[in-house]
Amino acid sequence: MNQPNAAVSPSPAPSRPAPADFDAALSGGAFAALDQFGVIEALGDDAATFLHGQLTNDIEHLDAASARLTGYCSPKGRLLASMLAWRTQGAVRLLVSKDLTASVQKRLSMFVLRAKAKLADVTDSVGVVGFAGDVRAALSGLFDALPDGVHVHVAGPAGSLIRVPDAQARARYLWIGPKALVDARLAGLEGELARVSPAVWDWLDIRAGEPRITAGVLEQFVPQMVNFDVIGAVNFRKGCYPGQEVVARSQYRGTIKRRTALAHVERAATLDAGALEQPVAPGVELFHAADPGQPCGMVVNAAAAPNGGFDLLAEIKLAALEGGAVHLGAAEGPQVVFQPLPYTLPSEV
Structure with a gap:
């Protein structure tokens, strides 16, 4: 991918x-x-x-x-x-x-x-x-x-x-x-x-695990990155459409290495030292502790959660979910805690 x-x-x-x-x-x-x-x-x-x-x-x-x-x-x-x-x-x-x-x-x-x-x-x-x-x-x-x-x-x-x-x-x-x-x-x-x-x-x-594409994440993801193949938003048997070759190749010719996960962040994120604290929002990047120099994912959607903090759908490298801390906005940002989706993602082999 x-x-x-x-x-x-x-x-x-x-x-x-x-x-x-x-x-x-x-x-x-x-x-x-x-x-x-x-x-x-x-x-x-x-x-x-x-x-x-x-x-x-x-x-x-x-x-x-x-x-x-x-x-x-x-x-x-x-x-x-x-x-x-x-x-x-x-x-x-x-x-x-x-x-x-x-x-x-x-x-x-x-x-x-x-x-x-x-x-x-x-x-x-x-x-x-x-x-x-x-x-x-x-x-x-x-x-x-x-x-x-x-x-x-x-x-x-x-x-x-x-x-x-x-x-x-x-x-x-x-x-x-x-x-x-x-x-x-x-x-x-x-x-x-x-x-x-x-x-x-x-x-x-x-x-519900349903990603919504907004202006903040325009042209950031192929459908599989946001689980569209899993939630029934892609038909692989239909004819051509713009981008169809890329989408089909991602599905059949290579391992899908990025997916969207459900997560929670407990507090607002300070995105730089001089900024006021601001909540997570679509387009904010995620960073893994083992590789803090480059982003490992991006917030797709975010919303305030009932008990404080924010719930989010985050597109992320599957390797980043295998262990180690993931942080919001910067390598020193608040930690993101991943939770089970209401549906099962296919095993990527």
């Missing part, structure tokens, strides 16, 4: 939700308006076929009852975005990190050429809400039927409802609907569920 590209500027530090927000998600039912996401819509007779030829997963055979994780790569196989894709009302929609939505929509549009497809950034016209915990009763007031499995999609007058992977043994759902309708229903939901910070959702995504 290639080394990541030169380090990028870290993303803004994550905010810290109130303790009550974590409690609501972990022991009751909660929802959050997720303004960290944007939505791209692909319309036209060739929309699915076009996206099938651009993204890492099978979009052409995506049915209306399913959603699918996928990635968008550069010709060098480096991820430009991570996405959740689903069909709705004759279109394919893509949920993307909001800080990448405009650039991804623009780049995809450049390659439409003669295809009967048009891509639009519809972020301003939709609302995205995440639900966690005991929320089925509240959701039954919005949808006649609820998804009965992970990445099952149901549609109705209120929009789309998608079950996403559980985190901390809590069921999770995404509601994407017309913005005016979503905004009108949020106040009513507050009478049934706790409204929490969107940063709680970021933390739950991390605990």
Whole structure:
């Protein structure tokens, strides 16, 4: 596997939700308006076929009852975005990190050429809400039927409802609907569920082991480095897409030497002697005690943890996980403590 590209500027530090927000998600039912996401819509007779030829997963055979994780790569196989894709009302929609939505929509549009497809950034016209915990009763007031499995999609007058992977043994759902309708229903939901910070959702995504590509880690990773092959975001049987040769070669012709791990850092990181303490953020590098002169990994996502400190998904050399201390931001930075992912990575031999 290639080394990541030169380090990028870290993303803004994550905010810290109130303790009550974590409690609501972990022991009751909660929802959050997720303004960290944007939505791209692909319309036209060739929309699915076009996206099938651009993204890492099978979009052409995506049915209306399913959603699918996928990635968008550069010709060098480096991820430009991570996405959740689903069909709705004759279109394919893509949920993307909001800080990448405009650039991804623009780049995809450049390659439409003669295809009967048009891509639009519809972020301003939709609302995205995440639900966690005991929320089925509240959701039954919005949808006649609820998804009965992970990445099952149901549609109705209120929009789309998608079950996403559980985190901390809590069921999770995404509601994407017309913005005016979503905004009108949020106040009513507050009478049934706790409204929490969107940063709680970021933390739950991390605990679910689902990396999200943001501006802070743009073009840093091939899909396997962030476990996309493990979580179902890559289809190795589909046809070509940008970067496909690199991704396939990494899978079949060489040992995968870098993966993404779940970890915790107990306190804020001082990244240099003159800086104020600042929390870990995407793009911050990791250093191993045995080789402090060069980074061994990079933070992919980070979020404040309920009991203090920060949880993170960190892309890292597998050799660095075999022993010795790993530090955040610098060789003398705070130590990173690795934890089990909620899924099993394949043995790399």
